[in-house]
Amino acid sequence: MIKNYISFLVVPAIAVIILLFFPLDPENPKVTYTFCIALLMATWWITEIVPLAVTSLLPVALFPLFGVMDSKDVSASYFNDVIFLFMGGFLVALAMQRWQLHRRIALHILKITGVGPGRILMGFMIATAFLSMWISNTATAMMMLPIALSVIHQLEELSENKSIGNYSVAILLGVAYSASIGGVATLVGTPPNLSFVRIFHIYFPEAPQVSFTAWLVFALPFSILFLLITWLVLYLMYKPRNAAQLIVDRDTFRKQLADIGKTTYEEKVVFIVFVVLALLWLLIADLNFGAFRMKGWSSFLPAGKAINDGTVAIFMAIILFLIPSKAEPGKKILDWATASEMPWHILLLFGGGFALASGFKESGLAVWIGNHLQWVASYHVIFIILAISLIITFLTELTSNTATTEMVLPILAGIAISTGIHPLLLMIPATISASMAFMLPVATPPNAIVFSSSRISMAQMARTGLILNLVGAVVITLLMYFWGSYIFDINFTQTPEWLKQ
DSSP states (O other): OHHHHIIIIIHHHHHHHHHHHOOSOTTOHHHHHHHHHHHHHHHHHHHTSSOHHHHHTHHHHHHHHTTSSOHHHHHHTTSSHHHHHHHHHHHHHHHHHHTTHHHHHHHHHHHHHOSSHHHHHHHHHHHHHHHHTTSOHHHHHHHHHHHHHHHHHHHHHHSTTSOOTTHHHHHHHHHHHHHHHHHTTSTTSSHHHHHHHHHHHHHOTTSOOOOHHHHHHHHHHHHHHHHHHHHHHHHHHHOOTTGGGGOOOHHHHHHHHHHTOSOOHHHHHHHHHHHHHHHHHHHSSOEEETTEEEOOGGGGSTTGGGOOHHHHHHHHHHHHHHSBOSSSTTOBSSOHHHHTTSOHHHHHHHHHHHHHHHHHHHHTHHHHHHHTTGGGGGSOHHHHHHHHHHHHHHHTTTSOHHHHHHHHHHHHHHHHHHHOOOHHHHHHHHHHHTTOOOSOGGGSHHHHHHHTTSOSOHHHHHHHHHHHHHHHHHHHHHIIIIIIHHHTTOOTTSOOHHHHO
16 A cells, blocks of 8 residues: 555655755754654654554654663653543543433533534534633543533434434544634643743843733634634534434433433532532632732642642542442442543553654754744744744644743744844744644644544544644734734834843
């Protein structure tokens, strides 16, 4: 097959040629080594020539072999706080599925959002985007996945041929993409936003502070606009052929809710844990609303700074293992038989992405890429913004969005200082673009989470994501140039005084 030829012959041959004859940085061969390994991993992930989890293990074998990273450091990348966040959230999701709570929630959503495929998709995307404005994108996607799967099952039951075609892909991708799009809207919605605020203040301490309110006023319109564009793209690409069959009366869902009976004790327990987990995630850190600041609950604990979302997720999951079940005496709300359904291969997929991101940083490849952004300074600012948006968008497909932001923003700040370009014109598009990775499961945790449903192929995600990556870069460019310059009082013809200092 053609993909065998490309994966096992063409790409390795290109990598060898680059290694031998076209080193990216002759003084630091690790840059070239990491680039070639990333090229091989990206090809194997896209073609799925071997299982995704196997490709994810390549850094363990190749990074130490080429001296990119120490074996212990690479191995540590595969088990961290994000992995525990995934595990804890997924355990709660499995408990929801075990006691059919997700089916009840799904029926309520269907009853509220509407009767047509378009309205159902929009309902999921709005709910996911709103949650991700306040809760981590990973946690939001984790919450929504079992509900989405239940709705898909309900729609399949309504369909005469028991199939809704690719419409399930639209719902699942809608959840993943909305989690990233919604997180952009607030400073607390995603880590790159907070990284931007901190780095901007370090480099330009005399500049006006980018407040929570200012960011919200700027970024919320972007999130709303791009959410609508994403909904339109997904609906047009994956609209079910039998859409007429999926237009149902709301009474259908009310009847089904009545048929499943009253809420059971186990459902109530899982729902309470679910809500408490969401609130703990929401309120773990301080929320700054400009003049009003609400302290997070972790700040009241002696070791509050040591607590993160992963800690909370595992803690609440453990509680489910401790509470007895009334329906099944002698058993607990969550048991290991249910927990064993965890998609362990996705954990390796996460780990491979984290290891690759660490390799980019440790080898200097990320800095090398960032330095090559400097050429754009001689062009019109709107083309500079577009170039940065495109480069960061595709770079973050293979690296952690937080790591990408941390490594690239200081370089962009330096470019602003040397060229006199207002730094916000460079740094804000890069920050938002770091959250606009839609092509690969490893690009962002929400992508990997919905990919774990086994209802989406790599080709479907890559094809849809490529369209949104390109459209997103254009939207970011236009919004930053016209709306951002107004909100942040940017003068294109005058260098700010604080930038000269």
